[in-house]
Amino acid sequence: MANLNPPGLPPDPFADDPSDPAGVLDSVEPGIPLDLAERLAVEEDLADLAVYESLLAPEGVRGLVVMCDDCNEDHYHDWDMLRANLQQLLVDGTVRPHEPAVDPRPEDYVTWDYCRGYADGQARRGRR
Structure with missing residues (x-):
């Protein structure tokens, strides 16, 4: 039996x-590294996400809802x-699979557009 695990495991x-059930996972293609423009866009999204969470989490918002193009259903993150x-x-240019939220309350999640509008409104309000 080959042990390819790191030492100590x-x-x-x-x-x-x-018949290893994980055999199907081995066929997953590795991610393609992001180019500079993609990397900058993801870094901007991370910065925006920090702002949105700081503004909206205290209001009870748990995260974002995103319409999935593959299944045409809302996914709650x-x-x-x-x-x-x-x-x-x-x-590494990939997003690992994850378990969907269990019984999410849709009212606890908002869209990226809502977050942008809320943050813009708060910024304008602060400049008055």
């Missing part, structure tokens, strides 16, 4: 097993998950 019980996804994009 137990051997993989499915190593060399042709907490602030921490969004931050982790964006950071992962910076590291």
Whole structure:
């Protein structure tokens, strides 16, 4: 049995097993590193996310809702998950699969557009 795990971890019980259930995961293509423009856009999103969370989390907003192009359903992302996804994009150009929110309350989530508008409104209000 081949142990490809880092030192200190137990051997993989499915190593060399042709029916390894994780075998389908091995076929996932590695991410393509972001180009400079993409990297800057993700860094801007991370900075915006920090602002949005600081403004909206105290108001009870848990994160963002995003319409998924693949399944045409809303996906609910907490602030921490969004931050982790964006950071992962910076590291290797991919977003790892994640479990969907369990019984999310749609009223606790807002869109990116709502966040932008709210932040702009707060900034204008502060300049008066």
